[in-house]
Amino acid sequence: MVADRSEAALASVRPDSDSSRPDGRSGTTDSESGPRRRPKNRKAQIVRVAARAFAERGYHPVGVDEIAAEVGISGPALYRHFRNKYALLVAAAEMGAQQLLDAAKASDNPELEPEPRLTALIRGIAEYTIDVRREGGLYRWERRYLEREDRARIRVVYTELHDTVAAAIAGLYPDADPADTQLRAAALLSAIGSITAHRTALSTTRLVNLITEICWDILRTDLPPAPAPITGDPILRGLPVISKREQLLTEAIRIFGRQGYHEASIEEIGAAAGINASSVYRYFASKADLLAAAFNRTGERVAIGNNEALAEATSRSDAAVRIADRFSRMTFAMPEILPVYFSEFSNLPASEQHRLRSVQRQNVLEWANLLDGDQVEARFRVHAAIAQVIDVGRRIRFDGRAENLARVSALMRSVLLGGNAGE
Template identity: 35%
Template sequence: MCFHEVGYHNVSMADIAGAVGITAGALYRHFRDKQSLLDSAVSDSFERLYAVTSAGGGLDAMLTRLAEGTVHGRELGLLWEREARHLPAANQQVLRRRFREVNQRLAEGIGEHRAELSAADADLLGWAVLCALGSTAHHTVELDVPVLVAMTSAICAVRLPDAGEAATPPGDTAGLAPVSRREALLAAATRLFGEHGYQSVSMAEIGAAAAIAGPSVYNHFASKTEILLAALNRGTEALWLDLHEVLRVATSHGHALDLLVDGHVRFALRHRQLMGALVTEIGNLPLAERNQVRMAQRELITEWVSLLRAHRPELSQRDAHLRVRGALIVIADVARTPHLVRGPAVAGRLGAVARALLFT
């Protein structure tokens, strides 16, 4: 799937036609343009998900079918998370509604299996299951149905902490603006990239959001790519700093992972747009810079995997990698889902789900 591999804006209809061995003219007889092809790809994937979650047989059977579908087609996670935002607003709304219907089916299955859960709890766990499966689109590690079933079963079985009272997530408070014009531009760009996607934001829009006149933007950043790289480097370095602090104070490998989960949840909730850019926008960098950021992220993941294997030596390298990737994407995706982060005690509940993936 070309969209999954190189991104919507980096592929043409001719590229897609060549990938499937037909002419561009033949492709246009089926799809009027690239948007309609993307819409069809995501819609068809959601229909398959809906069929899987509607087939009955209980929660275990549902999770097995979901795992099997992921092994045979892991690209949906990136298509939905990164590419679907390039569709018209009306199409996105239809897809969101279908996704919520899929999750409703899954949440109902979880609720039937665990009658003590509230509807909100089952909804959160359903989203986490889909996010964990969607995390497989972000890497090429070989997939295995029993491992994916074990991961999703652990999510469905997690004991969530008491809800308490709902609170405004830290990242929603406006606060004060920095005096530095460069920092104001960086903050505005990060927010706009998170809301609209890098490709849909112009330098003029970034300047306007930071209350800086057009040409003055270039006194601080030579290009939009330079702003994106600065944002991604800042986010990656912040996560590295947290890891070093954790390693300094941790008393065991398990304790280190526990602290890392808390730190990652805290970062994701406070910097949701930046976390979104770290997940979805790296592909917009030039090759050399893209490889640099991805290498830093891979090395960070390797630290998590090494800690997990030291804590749970029975896990293979592959299984530990799948669990770490799943936990990180669940945190990142749930943190950027408005109705979930406005729920009660979201940090503790999100941390509990991530720990279930790692420790169960």
């Protein structure tokens, strides 16, 4: 388990002695005198710095002293606000969820007609998300490190956010199947949140307009029918591979995705593949070697899918949609693969990070190059399409029946092609 998780609740704020210097920096020197003052928003400042660090580098690699230094206080001064790093994670996730919900509610006006109501709601959520872009993806990737009770409490806030968006969509489509309304709400929030997963630059005005356009593309998507509820035992597909190396790699991806790299152990990975820990080292030199192999394997799969789609396509837009279909099938077959691929970079050896980041970027650029219009905006559309697989997939528990894959593909097509999606 994660160290210090026993402190699941936020720490109480105690009076502290960290101060603000006349030059605006925190702390005092021996030569300074006079009353010490601390900023009124010190606790919120600490939480936001922590959220940014956890979102960008992951929960485990970030130290409390690093957060304190970024804020401009000492480690002991930070502990006067929060008992441990886990309390900081809870506070950051909770503050992010609540402020996002507050932004949505402040932008929502049920008295408006459905279209202007939805447009105002989308723009309000988008503007807030742009403002917190660097830390906005914290809960999406790092929630696996939250204790169950904390995750459940924060999930209530996100459920209220989702319901707020779904209620506005229901006003636009009052006769729609509730499952379609819920799916569109998840897809819309996913498209907005996708900007936190990359650093492609665009002015705030253009980005808000683009997000609004993408969200309306989602709202206008003609969704295929949802599958019937499963009755009886589900049909199991797929046979296990014989290669022990492949088994280890598959199990490592699953365990890294569910628990995070630092929570996984070689013993656990080996047991899942049916061997002991010492035998794992016959195939992989270390846990870091396993993680690097997982990144390489995923990058290869994406690149192969791109190449196959290009070879089969009859047009650029057809190729973009074929890539989307392959990407969704790959992810639904192993849902843990994307949390590993997008959130464990800081745990790779430094020599691997630059090379694998280049592979990721090239795969996105290959996809974006198939889209018409501005290429920077095209990259935002590709990331929003990827987000549909992750977030809508989670919503439907990665149920890989053909009907569900068709619904995800329809959303991805609309996100990628916009008004040309029907062509």
